[in-house]
Amino acid sequence: MASSHIILPPDDDEEEQRRLEEEEDEDPWARSGPPPAAPEHAVKAALPFSATCVRISRDSYPNLRALRNASSVSLADAAYVKISEGDFGYVLDDVPHLVDHLPDAPTYPNPLQDHPAYSTVKQYFVNEDDTVPQKVVVQKNSRRGVHFRRAGPRQKVYFESDEVKACIVTCGGLCPGLNTVIRELVCGLAHMYNVSKIYGIQNGYKGFYSSNYLTLTPKSVDDIHKRGGTVLGTSRGGHDTKKIVDNIQDRGINQVYIIGGDGTQKGAYEIFKEIRKRGLKVSVAGIPKTIDNDIAIIDKSFGFDTAVEEAQRAIDSAHVEACSAENGIGLVKLMGRYSGFIAMYATLASRDVDCCLIPESPFYMDGEGGLLQYVERRLKENKHMVIVVAEGAGQDLIAKSLSTSEQQDASGNKLLLDIGLWLTHKIKDHFKSKKIEMTIKYIDPTYMIRAIPSNASDNVYCTLLAHSAIHGAMAGYSFTVGNVNGRHAYIPFYRVTSTRNKVKITDRMWARLLSSTNQPSFLSQKDIDEAKENDRTANKPPLPTGLSHHVANSFDQSASSSSNSQI
Ligand SMILES: Nc1ncnc2c1ncn2[C@@H]1O[C@H](COP(=O)(O)OP(=O)(O)O)[C@@H](O)[C@H]1O
């Protein structure tokens, strides 16, 4: 029989609170203490198995602080973690549900069962117990490991069609496919669930409280997928949880669809927590958007394929320019603030690239084995070369040489210095000092790539993501939706926001790249050791305390294969 562990914070205890405050006076988390937890009966009702809730003992409560330090799960997060255990090391990392705080919420038959388009589908509704494994490569004796709830339509929904008031918001930078997701959310809600009250929030999070809501209909969004950008507008900054939820509450919104990257999903989590604190009947559905493919757990983000494809055009141009000059160098900068996936995949796809530089792999310019020596060698051998650099690469080198101070955008993201321009000057200066003739052409297609409409495969992906988000929200869940090992799943917010997906330079994919470009790795033994150590720790998923040894083990084991970098 499967069993479950729900992590509940301890009962209120003034003395305990005082002790914590004294211990960690500077820690706002310690001061605020745990949020109200779902009552046990509500949590049990939401679980697929017969569950036992575990209230964390007073003794283990202080350990949560250590846990938070060690694994980035806050005590507040631990209160929302829903872990169920099954046989053979099976662990379900479940998403929150309306009944967690509204145990008597009524259910209704899913209107899809009468929909003519779906009536011929043999098994249209997903089984309530279906889950998707995080780890698919297993050994004979492996534990079954961490699973996520499978996305898809349920037999029962928690909203009647005419009760639904949905809103959609897009936040952060642009990405191909945003309009497709908006379109399919509107059309899916209208056509699958007969929802007619759908609103667009303008210009990101701040639009919740500072602009009029737009009315969206299938007609008004009919052809928006053919355009780049987002018809709703987007922005950075402006996340004021209280004001946002005040507006959701005042306007009677009960389904919130939030499209955005890691920062946006963190915001979605804050909104969800405030909604739950206020006891509102509202589902929050996050749809991860990131052209950089830096969101953890999911296989790939929408728009990524389009970006890689469009990058080919810039690389082709760089190659033509380089080949047409004596000692010609074509240098292309691609997006990738912290993760070099676009650069890596664009390089692997092109085969014309001689050197690819990404944020995850440190490099150096001068001396034996440095970039300048490699460029010189390549020009001697080939008379031309193409370099692809991700925008976040080599930032330490520029900062050192320009001694600039770090600046941030409205969302708190680090503002990057232009590595492409800096490399161009460095390479030019080097050859000038050696009196060697050369030409370098620097191409920066970053915003052009970001602004185009999504390609065919991304369009289909966006459609499926939107549908999965709708089914989950109608079924009363709050989650980030994503593809995990090819199947759509509902992933807890804390999971996707606590780590970032990065290229693992110790994986075979990066080795493939090095062997295809023939570039040196530029890594010292120290860099390699550090990368291995980072792999061991960085992708370790947050580990809530109060878990049995058995569950904790499953988390640990899934950590070693949790990166989606090796596609
Ligand atoms: N830690 C956070 N908590 C709440 N909101 C956040 C957080 N980080 C970012 N946001 C909000 O999310 C939105 C988008 O974030 P940003 O980092 O610019 O883009 P992305 O979501 O693409 O990463 C912004 O409106 C920002 O205020």
Ligand SMILES: O=P(O)(O)OC[C@H]1O[C@](O)(COP(=O)(O)O)[C@@H](O)[C@@H]1O
């Ligand atoms: O100029 P902007 O709009 O701040 O965007 C630049 C950033 O946006 C991105 O394209 C995507 O970042 P987000 O996912 O945070 O929106 C980054 O690669 C890039 O650094």
Ligand SMILES: [Mg+2]
């Ligand atoms: Mg981001």
